[in-house]
Amino acid sequence: MDEWTKKAAETFAGDRFAVQVTGARLEQAGENYARCSLALEDRHRNANHQVMGGVIFTLADFAFAVAANGPELQTPTVTLASQIQYLSPVRGETLTAETSCLKNGRGTCVFEVLVTDELGTKVAKATVTGYRVRK
Numbered sequence: 398m399d400e401w402t403k404k405a406a407e408t409f410a411g412d413r414f415a416v417q418v419t420g421a422r423l424e425q426a427g428e429n430y431a432r433c434s435l436a437l438e439d440r441h442r443n444a445n446h447q448v449m450g451g452v453i454f455t456l457a458d459f460a461f462a463v464a465a466n467g468p469e470l471q472t473p474t475v476t477l478a479s480q481i482q483y484l485s486p487v488r489g490e491t492l493t494a495e496t497s498c499l500k501n502g503r504g505t506c507v508f509e510v511l512v513t514d515e516l517g518t519k520v521a522k523a524t525v526t527g528y529r530v531r532k
Contacts, residue, residue, distance in 0.1 A: 402426045404468035415459035419452060423463055429498035429508075431463035437490050448487040448520075457481060457510040457523040460494035465506055465527045474506060477528040483521050489514030504529050 398406070405426035415421040419441075425432045433456060435441075441452045458476065465474040493513050500507040505528055512521040 433460040461525040464496040473530040474527040481523040489516040
């Protein structure tokens with residue numbers, strides 16, 4: 398694990414809902430980038446036996462947070478607005494969320510997050526606008 402990813406994993410272990418409750422894992426982080434995954438369990442499924450939309454959104458939001466804030470929260474950034482499009486039901490057993498930065502400004506940033514499963518199914522696409530909190 399590279400140093401950036403290691404520091405980010407230590408910092409974001411404190412994200413109790415995404416990491417401890419949901420089970421999200423940080424796989425790789427870099428400047429304006431993150432790839433996170435989630436091994437699906439029965440608890441992630443709704444009454445229709447499909448993966449709950451909130452689980453997919455949580456993973457996407459977690460990936461955004463890691464990418465936008467950096468490994469030690471050096472650029473405090475919160476979600477200003479987000480939009481998610483659910484593209485297909487999950488077919489696999491693991492989800493991966495990967496970010497790409499569309500805009501990285503001083504006051505705001507915009508990231509796109511693509512959520513896929515290990516079979517290559519495009520499950521969701523989220524667009525997240527972040528607000529840079531000034532200390």
